[in-house]
Amino acid sequence: MKVFVGLSGGVDSSVTAALLKEQGHEVVGVYMKNWATDLPGFECPWREDYMDAKRVAVHLGIDFKMYDFQKEYKQKVVDYMIDEYKAGRTPNPDIMCNQEVKFKLFLSTALEDGADMIATGHYARIDDGKLFKAKNKDKDQTYFLYRVTKDALRKSLMPIGDFNTKQEVRDLAEKFGLPTAKKKDSQGICFVGKVGIREFLEQYVSPKPGRILDQNDKEIGQHDGAIFYTIGQRSGLGVGGGLPYYVVGKDMDKNEVYVSTDLDDKRLWLNDFEISGLHWIGDEPDLSKEYTVCHRYRAQHTKAKLSKSKHGLKITLKDPARAITAGQSMVIYDGDQVLGGGIIT
């Protein structure tokens, strides 16, 4: 079978390619050039990643190519992200990247290019168009993948999902002699790299001073734009005094940020909220059943009840979760299977 592997320049995708090659597939390595713009003071690492991806391909003796998705990525992911922030929400660009770029654009481009399947280095398992948690529960990345379609999953492979530990993956990388074996795991929004989200947003939004109010409605300081703050955030307020302050809310119209020193502040712990923009990989969930849900990558999954609501679903958690934030995703699981999910309103 002809498989196009998305090589990011990291270990996981490198091992993915090596494994598929070993299994006898005709493997083509593809580097997706999604973002290559430098930001003031920071150089975009794409060239380095590209070189690493290419080195891996050369090492494995597979074909290598680059797809330039910059234009689409900017539209579908970056603009989405900026618009969401402007609307006062906190988006998850990586989920959008999977939905729109990796498992739509990359998939269709690869298929047109002669591929039978695509593969990525995600920690997740696919079986018959269904998505399951990775064996390595600690690294499970299904949270980022819940908006992928069943049809896309039928054409995708994620062999890394079958490993129990990251160490096994690294050991394999070592065994295959991959040049990326020792490369540090990436983190942060993929295209922003080492640059913080704030620095990134500052390129697109000008500062707008506003008030910071504590739980007693007392002004305790100034911020330079409510857009830069998100629920649950601690530092960055530049306010000292007694206990640490956590952001518990904000008002984009008034440009005010609300904080509290109370770790049990009700606004920080919700167990009742709605999601919209629903997406299901297969069948819709049965509202009479109890499922587990996850509101953040690597967060503990909690039991929840689902019910219909005006714009989507109402979620009632068994235990309240911290920092439920509009714009973030709620993923619904039936055991290890990902049913889908929606975006917190």
Place this chain on the structure above:
RNA sequence: UGGGGAGUCGCCAAGUGGUAAGGCACCAGUUUUUGGUACUGGCAUUCGGGGGUUCGAAUCCCUCCUCCCCAG
């Protein structure tokens, strides 16, 4: 300019003769393919200024400066 109180890191704050706790903030690092959380480390040779007493002072004395409260 009568009475009382207070001035210790950007903020809060211990320490009242024995050689500057702690928290917040900030910075760095760790964890993490979103925001964020959490964790580790760094962060006052110096205690409003100036004198003095003492082996030794942020701590005692003198003086000046500043702030707050009550009186005017």
